[in-house]
Amino acid sequence: MATGELTHSSAAVDEEPGYGAAVTSSGRVSAAKMYEPAGPISPFSTQQLARLDEALTLASRETGLDFSVYLGELGEDTRVTAEGLLASTDNPADSVLVAVSPGQRVIEILTGSLAKHRLPDRGAKLAVASMVASFKEGDLVGGLVNALRMLSDQAGSPS
Numbered sequence: 457m458a459t460g461e462l463t464h465s466s467a468a469v470d471e472e473p474g475y476g477a478a479v480t481s482s483g484r485v486s487a488a489k490m491y492e493p494a495g496p497i498s499p500f501s502t503q504q505l506a507r508l509d510e511a512l513t514l515a516s517r518e519t520g521l522d523f524s525v526y527l528g529e530l531g532e533d534t535r536v537t538a539e540g541l542l543a544s545t546d547n548p549a550d551s552v553l554v555a556v557s558p559g560q561r562v563i564e565i566l567t568g569s570l571a572k573h574r575l576p577d578r579g580a581k582l583a584v585a586s587m588v589a590s591f592k593e594g595d596l597v598g599g600l601v602n603a604l605r606m607l608s609d610q611a612g613s614p615s
Contacts, residue, residue, distance in 0.1 A: 508525065524553045579607060579611075583607050
């Protein structure tokens with residue numbers, strides 16, 4: 457049956473539609489159904505997403521760098537995948553990516569070619585240590601938010 461075609465038998469039209477349904481003049485049955493969400497699409501609540509969004513916004517505003525967070529599978533070669541994610545940002549040279557794969561127990565922090573001059577490896581290592589401590593306690597959002605704060609403090613304001 458192609459899209460838009462209507463097929464029905466005369467027997468179906470003669471039957472009484474169920475509760476919340478009506479037979480239209482074309483013979484189609486129109487029924488009202490309760491909305492059922494498809495299920496959770498995010499591991500975070502709305503409040504947690506707001507905290508994370510605020511931390512990303514503040515870090516980017518205070519430093520002039522573009523901060524991004526990726527949470528998910530990073531594949532077999534986590535570094536290459538993270539580099540691809542960094543390259544896909546609007547301005548890779550001034551970007552900082554925090555990529556976390558909880559299932560793989562991997563954290564990658566990558567800085568663009570210009571951002572690396574303002575964010576030393578030592579600062580990134582401290583942020584990773586902070587995230588690991590929070591993640592061990594089951595606080596994924598808290599670990600990400602604290603890491604973003606630490607990274608923005610290390611990077612400082614633009615010159």
